[in-house]
Amino acid sequence: MAKVKYYYDSDTLSYQKIKIKKRDKLKNFLLTIISAFIFMILGFVVFTPFFESPKEKELSRELEFVKLNEELHSKKIVQLESILKEIQDRDNNIYRLYFEVNPIPEERRKAGFGGINRYKALEGFDNSEMIIDVTKNMDILSKQLYIQSKSLDEIVNLAENKEKLLAAIPAIQPVKKEDLTRMASGFGWRTDPFTKARKKHYGMDFSAPSGTPIYATGDGIVKRADQRASGFGKHIEIDHGFGYITLYAHLSKYNVRRGQHVKRGDLIGFVGTTGRSQGPHLHYEVHKNGRKINPINFYYGNLSPEEFEAMQKAAQIEGQSLD
Incomplete structure (x- = not known):
């Protein structure tokens, strides 16, 4: 129940009841509602950042x-x-x-x-x-x-x-040094044993007794093992790949066949004197990309520096080849 409010009337020297008109009541009510709404909005704007939803x-x-x-x-x-x-x-x-x-x-x-x-x-x-x-x-x-x-x-x-x-790469000597009689002839200009004319000798001649083992100087595939090439007698060619081919000539017999895979150091044949030869020896050549090159540059696999130097000196002596 609303409280009754009074005011003091100085004319009558008495308290009189305050009478509020309905219009004023409605006005006050609306002001209250508006104020509450304003405060609610302000509260939402100011305090919402501090209170997040889940x-x-x-x-x-x-x-x-x-x-x-x-x-x-x-x-x-x-x-x-x-x-x-x-x-x-x-x-x-x-x-x-x-x-x-x-x-x-x-x-x-x-x-x-x-x-x-x-x-x-x-x-x-x-x-x-x-x-x-x-x-x-x-x-x-x-x-x-x-x-x-x-x-x-x-x-x-x-x-x-x-x-x-x-x-x-053909990196070893094809005939073991302990089996050699001597290194008979090197790469270069030599006297032909049959015509006595100077001609280019495209390999190295290793003098050794007939039947001395001959070894593959590098991994490869036997390209040929026959005696159909003029002057070489029984001979073997090994294709090592990478442009390298080695030739072993004047053999007494073979220990490999055409198409066979061989490893460096494998026994491939034996020294002989077949073909155009003055005595038992191995004629050895190294080809690179179709060009014949000096085999002496490929013996780093089984010669000491001193042995290599001695062979190099012997190979440089211009004498008569054995084929």
Whole structure:
């Protein structure tokens, strides 16, 4: 029940009851409602940031998680870039240098991506700049890793070929030094034992008793083992690959057949005097890409420096060849 209010009337010297008109009551009521509404709006605007809904809290946590992940990815990318840079340096300055191939240019390793905007779909978000930057760095890193992976594949192939090449090169003496009578004739101009005319001698003659073992000087495939070539008698040719072919002539008999795979040091035949020969010996030649070259440059596999020097001096003596 509303309280009754009074006022003091100085004319009548008495208290009179205050009478409120209905219009005033309605006015006061409306003012109260409006004031409450205004205070409610102000309270929502001022205090809402401090009181998040469960959904808003969940979104805020997800946003913080995304930001944290992006920062961690950025740090990880920096670490990976540092590791990749070391691998790239070793690749260019050690591996590719060792196998005598050109280094990969820096501009090729760090080439960007051309064409349309690859990151348009990532635009328009609160953290678009950060997301685009991380994604772009990941793309660049992925491309560099792909290039480096292909380079290492190439290095592996080169290493395998290098190993095959080292095994294929004719690197030992075809007749063991303890089995030799002497190194009869070297590569160069010599006197023909039959015509007595000077002519080019394209191999080395190793004088040894008939039946002395002859060994393959490098890995390869027997290209021929016959006596159909003029002057060589029974002879063997081995194709070592990489442009190398070796020839072993004037044999007494074979220990291999055409098409057979041989390894360096395998017994392939025996010294003889078949064909155009003045005595038991092995005539040995080395061919590279169809050109006959001096075999003395290929004996590093089983001669000491002193023995090699002695053989070199003997090979330089211009005398008569044995074939």
